[in-house]
Amino acid sequence: MTALLALITAVGVGIGGLVWSGSWLWLLVPAVVAPVTHRFLYRPGAVPVFTFHSVSDAPDWLPWAADISLGSDLFARLLQVLEDTGCRVVPTRDLVDRRRTGRPLPAKAVVLHFDDGYLDNWVAAFPRLQEHGMPATLFVSLDFIDPGTEPRPQLDSPEAQGAEALQWDGYLNRSELRAMEESGLIDIQSHGTDHGRVAVGPRVIGKLTADNWRHLAWVQWTATAGDKSRWYREQTPTAVPLGSPVHENLPSLTARRWRDGRRESEQEYIERVSSEFRRCRQELGKLLDKEIDLFCWPQNHTTPRARELALQAGFTATTGGWYENRPGEDPSLISRIHIGKDVLGFSCPAADVFYFRAQVAVGLGNYYHYPAMMLCQAVRSVVRLWGNKPRKAQP
Secondary structure (H helix, E strand, O other), rough: HHHHHHHHHHHHHHHHHHHHOOHHHOOOOOOOOHHHHHHEEEEOOOOOOOEEEEEEEOOOOOHHHHHEEOHHHHHHHHHHHHHHOOOEEHHHHHEEEEEHHHOOOOOOEEEEEEOOOOHHHHHHHHHHHHHHHHHHHHEEOHHHOOOOOOOOOOOOOOOOOOHHHHOOOEEEEEEEEHHHHHHOOEEEEEEEOOOOOOEEEEEEEEEOOOOOOOOOOOHHHHHHHOOOHHHHHHOOOOOOOOEEEEEEEEEEEOOOOEEEEEEEEEEEEEEHHHHHHHHHHHHHHHOOOOOEHHHOOHOOOOOOOHHHHHHHHOOOOEEEOOOOOOOOOOOEEEEEOOOOOOOOOOOOOOOOOOOOOHHHHOOEEEEEHHHHHHHHHHHHHHHHHHOOOOOOOOO
């Protein structure tokens, strides 16, 4: 099919040249261009790592739900796409180990990740993964593990009594994490401790207001020690009050902190970050009775120095790559593809499924599907531009 598309493209160029110049030599173009084009546009061997966050039918408690949350029905349809297209979902550990040893992965191998440890991963995502027998890696931050001790009802479970009775807000608790880990399908790994950011200089870029403090929740997280799993239930910020300045900032594990009028030294940065890595591995490992050896950077932001410190702390691989997880790439660096919704700029699940099919194809190395993705992105840009266009006042 891909070769045929390349041939059609080349034939079109040849016929166009014939019409334009009148020279029959243009008809030789397809024989030359099609194989060359196909060589660049079809390169199997890439392993896409698809990254999800929230899978919820009631995500409004999350200020950033529009960017990271999918409905449970849409998520089920995306998993069906993977099955229908013959993808083989493999654990992250297989991806890392086989790249390190040079052993090939199955054809059409893909990997699934879930970030942040939202409760809805237990409620909705896990049951759907079980239905398909698809493994996944779930990255959690220590300070966001809910203190509850009992597993909560899941989608389609007898206790649920309908989806409207389910609890969708909040984060996973210890019993839910253990249950998923013990299933053998889910691999729980580290997403740091507090998902925080730190000021990196004295420049003030804004201030906390009643309208933005939830979107800037990291300000509260950074200033709060211990459990943060129920931060969203606060009516007003408690750690850093409204009106406080917001300084220029970066994810806390990747930058030297500015505090009390000075920037921490390189050695202080190394000690702070290394201590957090050790805590992540020890405490999460103790909770799950396993070795924690994969690390996911909050906001998917990292630096070469931060990655070096993570590997020195005992992690065998981290996220943060911008490649394709091909043989020959650094096996300790995992590149990922974020999966979202509303790809046209408005709700259209059919378009989201169409776009995901193209993402799967491109992620596997079939770049002929790029135009389909670009078309959706163009529509979204127009929709957003139109949505931001000033409206004339009505008479």
